[in-house]
Amino acid sequence: MLVRVLIWVTGCLLLAGCGGPETNIDAINLRQIAMPRGEIVQAEVLTRREDMMSGMMFRPPLAADRGLLFVHSRPGRFSYWMHNVKVPLDIIWMDKDHTIVEIAANTPACTETDPVRCPHFGGTEESQFVLELAAGMAGKYGLRKGVKLSF
Secondary structure: OHHHHHHHHHHHHHHHOOOOOOHHHHHOOEEEEEEEOOEEEEEEEEOHHHHHHHHHHHOOOOOOEEEEEEEEEOOOOOOOOOOOOOEEEEEEEEEOOOOEEEEEEEEEEEEEOHHHHHHHHOOOOOOOEEEEEEHHHHHHHHOOOOOEOEE
C-alpha cells in the first residue's frame, strides 16, 4: 500500500512540473519590432479583418514601447481613420519587405459623432503592413520613408 501511495505522489509531482513556465496570455499575439537604432517595440498583431477594423477604437493610450501591427493578406493601398480612437497616433505603412513607404505622424483623434466626417490617412502607397504607435514615437525612433523595420 505504501508503494502505491509513493508512486501516486511521485506521479502527481512529475505532472505538476509539466508545462514549463507560466504563459502570459497577453504575449501570445505580440511581435517584437526592431527600430532603426535598436529600440524594441512590442506590437499586438492583428490579422483578422474584424480586429483590424476596430484597431485602436475605444482603447487606452499605447505605451511608448507598444504598438499595433496590422498584417494585410496581400499588398494594397490601405487608408486608416481615427473614428472612436481616443488618442493621437503615428501610423506607419510598410511594403511586403517591411520598408516604410508612408508615415502619418500625429494623426488626431476624431471626435465627430458621424464617422463619415472623420478624415482618412495614408493609403497613397502600396503596403502590406501598418504599424500604429503613440503620437510622436515615429520621430523619437527615427522612422522615415525608406527605413526598413525588422520583425
